[in-house]
Amino acid sequence: MSSFVTGQIIEARCTRCKDVTGHVIMACLDGMPIKVECRACGSVHKYTAPGVAPRRKVETTVRVKAGHTRTEAVDATVKAEHRLVQLVEKKAAAPRLSKAEQQNIRKAEENEQRWNQVMAVTVAAPVAYNMNGTFPLHSLVEHPTFGVGSVVELLPPDKMDVLFRDGMKRLRCVC
Numbered sequence: 001m002s003s004f005v006t007g008q009i010i011e012a013r014c015t016r017c018k019d020v021t022g023h024v025i026m027a028c029l030d031g032m033p034i035k036v037e038c039r040a041c042g043s044v045h046k047y048t049a050p051g052v053a054p055r056r057k058v059e060t061t062v063r064v065k066a067g068h069t070r071t072e073a074v075d076a077t078v079k080a081e082h083r084l085v086q087l088v089e090k091k092a093a094a095p096r097l098s099k100a101e102q103q104n105i106r107k108a109e110e111n112e113q114r115w116n117q118v119m120a121v122t123v124a125a126p127v128a129y130n131m132n133g134t135f136p137l138h139s140l141v142e143h144p145t146f147g148v149g150s151v152v153e154l155l156p157p158d159k160m161d162v163l164f165r166d167g168m169k170r171l172r173c174v175c
């Protein structure tokens with residue numbers, strides 16, 4: 001059997017990469033590596049041979065209650081572990097936003113940024129909105145619900161797109 005030395009590069013299972021990667025031996029005991037550094041992620045951990053499968057879960061002691069069979073006790077333990085796994089997974093998933101939610105947030109941020117830019121360059125006072133009014137392109141409109149917005153597009157004969165802080169709205173008007 002070959003002997004290992006400190007500094008030697010070997011293949012080992014990385015606890016962080018969860019894969020077999022190249023490792024530098026940091027410490028040896030009786031010719032066996034005991035501490036290794038992963039060359040992929042740089043983590044220093046105990047040596048695990050490449051052939052050893054990763055440990056999936058901590059072994060649990062099965063307690064058999066009086067009046068229960070061992071099968072029932074094992075079943076209860078498995079169920080309890082399953083609940084724990086579900087709880088951990090749920091907790092891990094909770095702070096994550098869905099793609100749609102992330103997109104909505106990004107869209108709202110982009111809109112507000114655009115709205116701020118428009119507000120910064122427009123000097124004219126906003127005109128109160130009414131559906132029979134005529135509003136020139138790039139003029140400011142004050143809407144009772146949406147607040148102040150800028151006319152970004154006229155859609156003759158009777159519509160316009162107005163950019164408000166909350167987003168683009170299509171309003172009735174006389175073009």
Ligand SMILES: [Zn+2]
Pocket residue numbers: 014015016017018021038039040041042043
């Ligand atoms: Zn690693």
